[in-house]
Amino acid sequence: MTSNVAVVGLGAMGLPMAARLAERFTVRGFDIAADRLALAAERGVAPAASAAEAVAGADAVLVAVRTGEQLHGLLFGDGGLAPHLAPGAVVVLTSTVGTDRIGAIAAELAEHGARLVDAPLSGGPVRAGEGDLLIVVGAEPAALAQAMPVLEQLASTLSVVGDKPGDGQALKTVNQLLCGVHIAAAAEALALADALGLNRERTLEALTAGAANSFMLGNRGPRALQAYDEDGAEVLSRLDIFVKDLGIVGAAARGAHLAAPVAAAAEQLFLIGEAQGLGALDDSAVIRVVAPERRTPVDGPQAPPRSGA
Incomplete structure (x- = not known):
């Protein structure tokens, strides 16, 4: 059962998504900008002092990065999130980074007892806050089942396009x-x-x-x-x-x-x-x-x- 969610990055999309999820789940969020943390707190999101604190104990972790290299660094670089993830947690990739490295990142994440849900989305900040996003998903069935309540809270159109990370990308x-x-x-x-x-x-x-x-x-x-x-x-x-x-x-x-x-x-x-x-x-x-x-x-x-x- 998914009840605790972490959102790493509370920018133009991260904040409204976190606020939308807070209507249904316990949500912790982290951003390096103090003003974004303050805004998140006003919208029902518990601010965390670090990304590691945000993801500790979370069933699902939402991340948005620009490239596959950035995703790898966020998870496995110095101070990366992977060692702090709860056993069985799912990392939900919400951004468009291409298929390169996704399979390798999913395999490395599995070594830490976590799974990757490849779920790039479309829609702007307003639609994110209203749960009106288009999300396409590639994920193993067990990981998808765990992430599904989160995805359904964010999406008006949810398309499962394959059973492995990379299919969504x-x-x-x-x-x-x-x-x-x-x-x-x-x-x-x-x-x-x-x-x-x-x-x-x-x-x-x-x-x-x-x-x-x-x-x-x-x-x-x-x-x-x-x-x-x-x-x-x-x-x-x-x-x-x-x-x-x-x-x-x-x-x-x-x-x-x-x-x-x-x-x-x-x-x-x-x-x-x-x-x-x-x-x-x-x-x-x-x-x-x-x-x-x-x-x-x-x-x-x-x-x-x-x-x-």
Whole structure:
């Protein structure tokens, strides 16, 4: 039975996830930033003085890292978490790091009496706090059973895609190929509409009502239209995240000896955006790589009068 949960890292996603889990479980959290610990305490999460203290006695430990190397260091490096994990604990990897090293890390974790649940997720901080995340999972059946109450508390859509760690990362890699391409394509389409003198808002409304629509167009499109504003769009997913994720896609495709030219083209747009200083902006700001300046006025051209029915 899972009752005690630890969340290591209380950042933009970690804090709302911890708060959501605290509605059902006893949750301890750790972050190096004191203000994040204070915010966590206000939301029902017990602050820990160290990561080791947070994971001691926990049935499930949620971690988010940027790369497989960082995951290995967090677990097995100097001051790593593995020696402090309770026997039989599951470590739930919530981030996208690619398939490299996941199998080896799971095997090394097993030597410490713990198991890895590969559960990369999608969704922003608001959805994390509401338990409305999309999570894809690869895990051994026993580890999955232990982690399932935690995953169900966080996810509105939970897909078990395989019975070993790495399967979740593999599917998330495929997912990120499509997401990155869709964001880049939406940026190109809206930039073209602007260059042709079309009203951007009406163009987006028309596109999302027809066959050209996609989740990313509907979700990122309005934010892309804000990319030229003084403050830009609210940052819900940083542009440099897709530099990382499309890099994972490219590496996976090369490893499989599979051509992925569309994904490679999208990756170049995000890389250019990062080089131009847009990395910390919302990923919809990739439209500024395609079209550095807005061409039509804010209100756009006047709509022609409608003909009578």
